[in-house]
Amino acid sequence: MNMLTVLLAVLGFGLALLIINNDSGQTFGLQNDDFGRLVQLSALVVLLSAGFLAGRRGRAGEVLRNIAVWLLIGLVLVAGYVYRHDLQQVAARVTAGLVPGSPLVMTTSEGSQEVVIHRGRNGHFQAQAVIDGKTLPMLIDTGASAVVLSFEDADRLGLDPATLNFTVRVSTANGEARAAPVRLDSIAVGPITRSNIRALVTEDGRLSESLLGMSFLSTLGSLQIQTDELRLRD
Incomplete structure (x- = not known):
């Protein structure tokens, strides 16, 4: 299992739990906001680990490039979750414009x-x-x-x-x-x-x-x- 699969699994599992427990407001005894931050932190740890492991097989420049790529992927995924409601509004506006x-x-x-x-x-x-x-x-x-x-x-x-x-x-x-x-x-x-x-x-x-x-x-x-x-x- 490569690191991208692990990263997606962490984020997917975390998001699924947040959606399921949206009404209760808690996940595993934590407030959903705190649990969401924990998921984000776990994803960043996976990203940094992936960059470190990849860097051990290459030169320093490749290490930095791998870390940067993984961090960028993580930031995009985290930003998508944080601004999910805004993205839903944008999608709704586009649909309203296309479908009378x-x-x-x-x-x-x-x-x-x-x-x-x-x-x-x-x-x-x-x-x-x-x-x-x-x-x-x-x-x-x-x-x-x-x-x-x-x-x-x-x-x-x-x-x-x-x-x-x-x-x-x-x-x-x-x-x-x-x-x-x-x-x-x-x-x-x-x-x-x-x-x-x-x-x-x-x-x-x-x-x-x-x-x-x-x-x-x-x-x-x-x-x-x-x-x-x-x-x-x-």
């Missing part, structure tokens, strides 16, 4: 979480909502009194339109139509989840995109538009 409607979870100055959705190229806010376990793109519409599903999206969710009663009159971009009242087990936008939400299903061909309306939005703590960002707080 992808919710970006941010931590406010008060320590609470909020979901940020960027305005799409069409000028509207679209969210990737998870309804009853399935992801659907939905237009956020504060003018809609309820969550409104298109005929096609309702079919995707397993709501057989043939068994629904289209008894409710609604106004759509294509004119007046009829809709069927339904109840959705759950709707989630990022970490914000609501259960037993009132919704409507429109007739076939009446709605091109489902709407995330007030039967969901009114349950939020706040909804704010800041320039090209829509911020939802639980």
